[in-house]
């Protein structure tokens with residue numbers, strides 16, 4: 001060994017790498033697990049790893065495999081590090097000044113020629129509350145366009161619609177998770193918690209240990225079924241029919257909480273009349289669940305002293321999504337199981353900030369704090385907070401997929417996408433690709449190149465969770481502060497700064513003067529004041545002290561609202577609405593040509609459109625391509641072999657998928673996860689039929705045919 005090397009090694013031995021430990025929150029699902037990020041700094045490189053945070057208020061330090069690897073994508077070398085502009089089909093790096101100047105020219109030119117509404121804005125549920133709020137303000141004030149919507153339209157809109165109609169307000173869980181173990185019967189409908197919110201399974205396991213009965217409703221025997229006492233293997237699209245059967249048993253066998261129904265609800269007479277027409281045998285025939293099991297499940301829930309009902313996308317992502325959820329809420333209300341410990345409802349929120357992202361104005365019809373853009377008082381209040389004339393605020397626009405249709409028709413000509421990958425996540429993605437190609441100006445603000453950025457004229461490098469500070473509202477309605485831990489890579493900028501920068505070149509800078517995310521939060525507090533989702537009483541320091549605060553929190557001295565609806569519902573008369581739900585068939589049912597039902601969803605290792613998790617080797621290696629789950633009997637009929645490939649075809653398209661036999665799925669149904677793009681994108685096949693009220697697409701049912709491929 002030469003002297004230099006010896007010297008070098010001794011130096012190294014003398015200076016052990018320095019470790020810095022900081023707290024952050026997972027960027028993926030709605031549980032928002034907190035964790036410790038370890039940075040080991042040696043001379044040239046930093047090494048990062050993650051350890052559980054035992055002081056987490058919800059998970060006692062549990063993390064799932066996605067959380068354990070979440071930092072990998074954020075520190076990846078392939079992150080976007082400079083603005084890029086497409087010239088002659090190729091993206092090349094430009095300075096921020098050039099990118100912003102080009103953006104100004106393009107946006108002003110299009111708006112001068114085609115009107116303010118020729119530009120659309122499309123957001124996402126991974127954004128902080130501050131950014132979701134700012135994006136809404138950016139569309140209405142900087143661009144003055146009515147066209148803004150976001151990916152949460154595909155996620156929470158049906159549950160939100162149902163909760164608003166029935167309860168008067170939409171907050172994902174009406175009770176904190178800590179009350180789950182107090183429930184004596186729990187219904188989990190279309191929610192696969194074991195794979196999608198794994199770190200909260202402990203609450204359900206604890207409930208079960210304490211004697212709670214658990215009913216799972218899902219066309220597949222999922223990992224969540226491991227805790228089920230009863231599994232109702234419902235036919236996709238037939239939940240409302242199944243619940244009508246359960247409601248009938250509850251009324252006929254006397255499990256109705258008469259006092260609660262009289263004092264706290266409207267509509268019982270109409271519901272009772274409607275249930276007279278329902279026959280148990282028809283409910284069973286439609287839903288594919290035997291009458292005995294329907295009766296057993298209804299008795300289990302009806303007789304329990306306390307109970308909770310949870311729904312997620314399995315029930316909600318249908319053209320009848322609002323009606324489906326309202327029928328589950330009928331169950332909750334008829335039995336008086338809400339507003340007390342261990343009694344409540346929960347729509348299990350999906351994205352990191354799926355809850356906050358739907359409250360502060362990135363939805364087409366909405367202003368901050370759940371205010372409505374068509375309500376004159378709401379408009380006047382927000383116009384005053386923003387310092388603009390009320391008449392200048394645009395009216396309501398259209399939902400996410402309808403924006404794609406408007407682009408296809410040539411009504412929207414320029415689009416800014418912040419934190420979403422619509423080419424993979426919209427239904428009927430052929431139309432989306434066709435539409436995006438027609439845009440004269442598409443700006444994508446992302447961390448990586450994506451299936452959507454292929455169509456971008458300009459690609460701007462945004463911020464990942466480790467760099468971006470702000471608040472996130474997790475599934476319980478608990479607002480948390482996430483601190484920034486790392487500098488941005490290269491020339492990337494904070495997402496909210498990018499919006500302020502664009503506003504500034506458009507001459508609207510005076511409305512977007514913020515020094516920090518906290519500044520934006522303080523404006524959001526005021527904008528939400530007096531609204532249903534009221535954050536006025538929260539501050540960063542109070543939130544941190546209390547380890548999160550539940551909204552509504554209307555005054556400065558207020559400590560937040562963990563349990564909702566103890567005395568009254570949010571409708572003006574304080575009462576919840578019972579409502580008769582007529583079962584409706586899915587918009588597409590199997591035929592001779594398309595004999596199977598396709599349903600879609602998630603797997604543990606991947607997240608949404610997959611851009612982040614497919615770029616994480618530890619996750620991608622465990623589940624590298626989409627698998628089509630099919631029952632061996634159905635597969636045999638079509639000549640498919642396990643591990644072989646199949647062509648899967650719907651009316652809208654056809655893709656090639658690897659086949660995975662599963663005894664756990666219904667014989668009439670195949671399941672495909674949606675985390676992949678291009679030739680593996682299952683949304684090339686899905687049906688864009690929309691719910692008439694909330695505009696949720698029917699991701700969970702369409703008709704397909706499967707054929708073997710060599």
Ligand SMILES: Nc1nc2c(c(=O)[nH]1)N[C@H]1C(S)=C(S)[C@@H](COP(=O)(O)OP(=O)(O)OC[C@H]3O[C@@H](n4cnc5c(=O)[nH]c(N)nc54)[C@H](O)[C@@H]3O)O[C@H]1N2
Pocket residue numbers: 029030155189190191192193195196197217218219220222234235236237238239312313314315349350351354599600601602603604605606607608671700
């Ligand atoms: N690993 C992982 N976790 C995630 C995500 C992710 O991408 N990956 N995404 C996050 C987001 S944004 C969301 S929205 C949530 C989603 O969380 P979930 O809604 O739990 O996830 P999905 O897999 O879409 O659907 C849940 C279940 O619905 C069932 N299902 C299908 N059709 C029907 C039906 O007609 N009726 C009933 N009752 N069930 C049906 C499916 O078999 C599936 O098991 O997960 C969050 N967590």
Ligand SMILES: Nc1nc2c(c(=O)[nH]1)N[C@H]1C(S)=C(S)[C@@H](COP(=O)(O)OP(=O)(O)OC[C@H]3O[C@@H](n4cnc5c(=O)[nH]c(N)nc54)[C@H](O)[C@@H]3O)O[C@H]1N2
Pocket residue numbers: 124125126127151152154155156313317350351418419420421422424425426427445446447448450462463464465495600601602607608609610611612674682683686699
């Ligand atoms: N068939 C089918 N389709 C579905 C569903 C289904 O169950 N079945 N589920 C629907 C649901 S519930 C959802 S939520 C949608 C989600 O659909 P998408 O919004 O398309 O999903 P994401 O993968 O979250 O897209 C996020 C994009 O933004 C980037 N990104 C992530 N974080 C940040 C950030 O902080 N800043 C910036 N600038 N960029 C960021 C990522 O790299 C990625 O490219 O998909 C829907 N589509």
Ligand code: SF4
Pocket residue numbers: 026027028029030031032033062063064065066067068196197198199200
């Ligand atoms: S459960 Fe959700 S928030 Fe927690 S580590 Fe896993 S993906 Fe992240």
Ligand SMILES: [Mo]
Pocket residue numbers: 154155156350351354
């Ligand atoms: Mo979602």
